[in-house]
Amino acid sequence: MSQKSERRGIHVDQSELLCKKGCGYYGNAAWQGLCSKCWREEYQRARQKQIQEDWALAEKLQREEEAAYASSQGAQSQPSLTPFSKFEEKKTNEKTRKVTTVKKFFSPSSRTAPKKESHEGKTPSPSITRQSSIETDRVSRDFVDFLKNLQKPGREIHKQSRAFIENMANKKDLGADELSECVQDFYQNMSDRLMTHFKGSTERVERVMDQVEKYIMTRLYKNVFCPETTDDEKKDLATQHRIRALHWVTIQMLCVPVDEEIPEVSDNVVKAITDVIEMDSKRVPRDKLACITRCSKHIFTAIKITKNEPASADDFLPTLIYIVLKANPPRLQSNIQYITRFCNPSRLMTGEDGYYFTNLCCAVAFIEKLDAQSLNLSAEDFERYMGEEPRAEPGVPEPGPADGAGARHDRVLEGARGLQSDLIGWQESVEREVREILEKYPLEIRPPASAIDSDNVENDRLPPPLQPQVFAG
Amino acid sequence: MSAHRIDAKVVMLGKESVGKTSLVERFVHHRFLVGPYQNTIGAAFVARQVQVGDSMVTLGIWDTAGSERYEAMSRIYYRGAKAAVVCFDLTDSSSFQRVKFWVKELQNCEEHCKIYLCGTKNDLVEADRNVRQVDYHDVQDFADEIKAQLFETSSKTGFNVDKLFQKMAEDFLNTDFQVIPGEKGVDLGQKKNTYFYSCCSH
Numbered sequence: 038m039s040q041k042s043e044r045r046g047i048h049v050d051q052s053e054l055l056c057k058k059g060c061g062y063y064g065n066a067a068w069q070g071l072c073s074k075c076w077r078e079e080y081q082r083a084r085q086k087q088i089q090e091d092w093a094l095a096e097k098l099q100r101e102e103e104a105a106y107a108s109s110q111g112a113q114s115q116p117s118l119t120p121f122s123k124f125e126e127k128k129t130n131e132k133t134r135k136v137t138t139v140k141k142f143f144s145p146s147s148r149t150a151p152k153k154e155s156h157e158g159k160t161p162s163p164s165i166t167r168q169s170s171i172e173t174d175r176v177s178r179d180f181v182d183f184l185k186n187l188q189k190p191g192r193e194i195h196k197q198s199r200a201f202i203e204n205m206a207n208k209k210d211l212g213a214d215e216l217s218e219c220v221q222d223f224y225q226n227m228s229d230r231l232m233t234h235f236k237g238s239t240e241r242v243e244r245v246m247d248q249v250e251k252y253i254m255t256r257l258y259k260n261v262f263c264p265e266t267t268d269d270e271k272k273d274l275a276t277q278h279r280i281r282a283l284h285w286v287t288i289q290m291l292c293v294p295v296d297e298e299i300p301e302v303s304d305n306v307v308k309a310i311t312d313v314i315e316m317d318s319k320r321v322p323r324d325k326l327a328c329i330t331r332c333s334k335h336i337f338t339a340i341k342i343t344k345n346e347p348a349s350a351d352d353f354l355p356t357l358i359y360i361v362l363k364a365n366p367p368r369l370q371s372n373i374q375y376i377t378r379f380c381n382p383s384r385l386m387t388g389e390d391g392y393y394f395t396n397l398c399c400a401v402a403f404i405e406k407l408d409a410q411s412l413n414l415s416a417e418d419f420e421r422y423m424g425e426e427p428r429a430e431p432g433v434p435e436p437g438p439a440d441g442a443g444a445r446h447d448r449v450l451e452g453a454r455g456l457q458s459d460l461i462g463w464q465e466s467v468e469r470e471v472r473e474i475l476e477k478y479p480l481e482i483r484p485p486a487s488a489i490d491s492d493n494v495e496n497d498r499l500p501p502p503l504q505p506q507v508f509a510g
Numbered sequence: 511m512s513a514h515r516i517d518a519k520v521v522m523l524g525k526e527s528v529g530k531t532s533l534v535e536r537f538v539h540h541r542f543l544v545g546p547y548q549n550t551i552g553a554a555f556v557a558r559q560v561q562v563g564d565s566m567v568t569l570g571i572w573d574t575a576g577s578e579r580y581e582a583m584s585r586i587y588y589r590g591a592k593a594a595v596v597c598f599d600l601t602d603s604s605s606f607q608r609v610k611f612w613v614k615e616l617q618n619c620e621e622h623c624k625i626y627l628c629g630t631k632n633d634l635v636e637a638d639r640n641v642r643q644v645d646y647h648d649v650q651d652f653a654d655e656i657k658a659q660l661f662e663t664s665s666k667t668g669f670n671v672d673k674l675f676q677k678m679a680e681d682f683l684n685t686d687f688q689v690i691p692g693e694k695g696v697d698l699g700q701k702k703n704t705y706f707y708s709c710c711s712h
Contacts, residue, residue: 292577337554349531350522350554350573354580388516392555392572399583411579 088207095203102181103196172320173255180252187245190234197227198249202256209260213267217378220257224250224381243383250381251321258320261379263371272370279404280365285422290412291355295336296343305342309335310364313397317367322380325372326390333393336360350396358400373398516557516570518682521588521623523612524597525605526576529630532665533597534571537675542666560679567679584612585619593624593678600629600662603643613656624681625658628674633664 056064056072068076180198184191201223208219227249231242263269288295297303312332319325336356340348348356366372376385376394385391403411409419522530531553536542538556554573559566574580574587588594596612598605609627616623627649635642646662653660659677663670 347531347535347553350575351526351531351577353554354575388570389555389557392570395572395586396554399580399586402583402586403580406582 092203099196099199099203102199103192105181176252176255180248183248190231194227194231194245194249198253202253205253205257205260211266213261213264213269213374213378216261216264220253220261220379221382223253228383246381246383247323250323254321254379257379262320262375263368267374269371269374273368276369276401276405277365277367280362282423283362283404283407285425286359286362286412288359290414291359293355293359294344294348294352295339295356295359299342302339302342305335305339306360306363309333309339309360313360313364313366316372322376323384323390325376326380326384326394329393329397330390332360333357333396354396354399354403357396358403361397361400361404369401373401517568518570518592518679519572519590520569520593520595520678521572521574521591522595522597523574523584523588523616524576524595524628524630525599525602525608528576528597528599528602528605529665530573530576530595530597533595533628533630533663533671534573536665536668536671538571540668542668558675560675562676562679562683565683567682569675569679581611585615588616588620588623591620591623592682593626594620595626595628595674595678596658597628597630598644600631600635600644601641606644606649610652613658617656624678624685625656626674626678627653627658627660629660629662631664631666632662632669633666635662636664 054063056062056075057070058072058075060072060075062072062074064070064072065076069079071079181195184195187194205216205219208216211219224246228242228246231245232239235241263273288297295302295306297306309332312328312335316325316328316332319328333353336353337348340352340356344352361369385394409416412419414422522534524530532542534556535553538553538558555571557568557570559568561567572587572591574584594612594616596609596616598609613625616625629644629646629649650660661670661674661677663674665671
């Protein structure tokens with residue numbers, strides 16, 4: 038006790054500063070009293086251990102899931118000889134945990150999901166996490182259900198997909214392009230193998246690939262959508278601001294062949310806007326593409342009703358641009374990049390979805406580059422329109438306090454003055470209230486009933502009060 | 511899903527109102543309608559199978575907006591295309607001037623894309639020779655120079671329309687399949703990817 042009180046000054050023993058490992062170098066509190074070298078070693082060891090534990094856990098989970106899968110196979114149909122013998126083997130391994138295994142079948146990944154989250158370590162908010170893990174569970178369940186029909190190759194596909202997801206969890210630090218490459222390679226390998234297995238039946242391969250994409254992208258979504266390594270988010274904001282600044286663009290300026298006076302047309306326009314906004318809520322690239330396709334179909338319907346003939350690209354593109362301007366879809370650039378990076382290329386390339394997606398890219402490119410000429414406006418008009426927005430585009434001179442801006446300026450000033458007087462009034466009213474209350478309940482201090490420590494019987498056992506000490510030098 | 515597997519992507523290029531959409535309509539639905547259309551809601555993207563000998567080729571035909579205001583974006587469309595039909599109106603010389611722009615673009619950016627020049631509205635020229643503004647021999651010379659094939663078509667009568675797409679499918683089978691046998695979705699994929707990076711992150 039007395040020793041401790043002696044050290045109350047800024048006195049620090051020289052030995053305290055040294056690395057706890059005793060290597061002779063100085064330590065640092067931030068490194069838990071170790072020197073940089075020892076800390077790094079210690080940290081690496083701990084991390085290695087963590088990684089190994091994670092792996093063990095992942096393997097265990099996979100075994101469980103496989104067992105669940107195998108038992109579900111057994112329960113569903115009596116499969117052919119090979120899978121059954123494997124199933125027997127599994128069964129003996131799992132005999133002790135039979136009950137939990139059966140449960141597992143009903144929720145194949147109820148344990149995987151929380152584990153994954155703890156891995157990520159930066160879960161945004163509990164409600165979101167829970168919601169997404171429910172979705173993840175559902176998708177995993179669907180995936181297992183789907184693969185059941187494929188019997189033996191189904192198991193193989195499941196194993197591969199799981200291994201890939203585990204693998205990707207360790208690659209979080211990679212750039213977006215590398216991540217994309219990994220996923221695309223995986224698609225490629227998987228579809229090659231399926232191609233051999235199904236003897237070239239592209240339809241079956243595609244059906245399986247769609248499920249594989251859904252499964253792995255639902256799992257990977259949080260890590261690979263708008264990753265921190267890219268400037269996707271910055272671009273999202275830029276596009277959003279840009280679209281907001283173009284709020285004045287009308288149907289006539291874009292030559293959009295859509296007449297919103299017709300109720301049915303405006304109905305389709307609203308639906309198209311909803312669809313393109315909805316894209317952000319989907320996790321699987323293919324689902325996002327489907328939103329774009331649905332949006333496009335509504336646009337075609339709107340044009341068809343207006344013009345009474347099927348729309349060509351000359352009608353479609355301007356309308357899509359108009360819809361994007363009106364919708365200002367959230368995280369538009371991130372979504373486009375995500376689809377580009379992680380969609381199964383066979384879909385993105387050539388099919389109808391690919392066409393509409395390309396048009397969306399085109400619409401965004403147009404909006405970014407849009408100038409007076411592309412709207413058939415004079416440069417002055419364009420600048421005037423852009424000037425209506427406080428955020429002036431680079432290259433466009435700051436709007437003077439002329440015309441509309443002057444009136445707005447006055448309005449803002451007036452509002453500010455009103456706010457000021459409100460504030461002063463509020464302060465006075467609060468002061469008045471406080472005074473009133475003080476008058477109502479005057480402060481009176483009653484003498485204390487007794488000393489606070491009167492019933493402390495063992496006062497004398499306490500150490501003496503601390504006295505200031507004088508240190509020489 | 512109703513989406514067919516597409517073997518070859520074909521883009522339609524050409525100035526507004528040269529008749530790209532009509533050409534596609536004629537090829538896919540065998541019709542040319544002036545009045546209201548009934549079934550299709552849009553003719554911007556269509557897929558059609560063409561028989562070449564014993565095999566089938568599915569052409570995915572991409573219509574593009576021809577207006578000059580979208581010129582800067584046209585590159586986004588023809589990326590990864592196996593063939594391009596560059597259309598011009600035989601009765602409008604300005605439309606042929608624009609053909610040169612697209613041909614140059616294609617040669618610069620998409621060298622593996624085969625080019626087919628297509629003079630449209632041949633029926634108008636047949637009816638009255640005086641309305642012809644684009645000389646056949648001039649175009650033929652240009653086509654030879656850029657190693658493209660030339661067709662003069664009429665979507666109204668159907669003249670040469672099937673022949674154009676038939677030839678395209680044959681060329682595709684004869685050249686492309688031998689270069690990359692088997693699964694070619696891959697090759698396309700790679701190409702498209704690099705493309706999208708460049709387009710969206712310019």
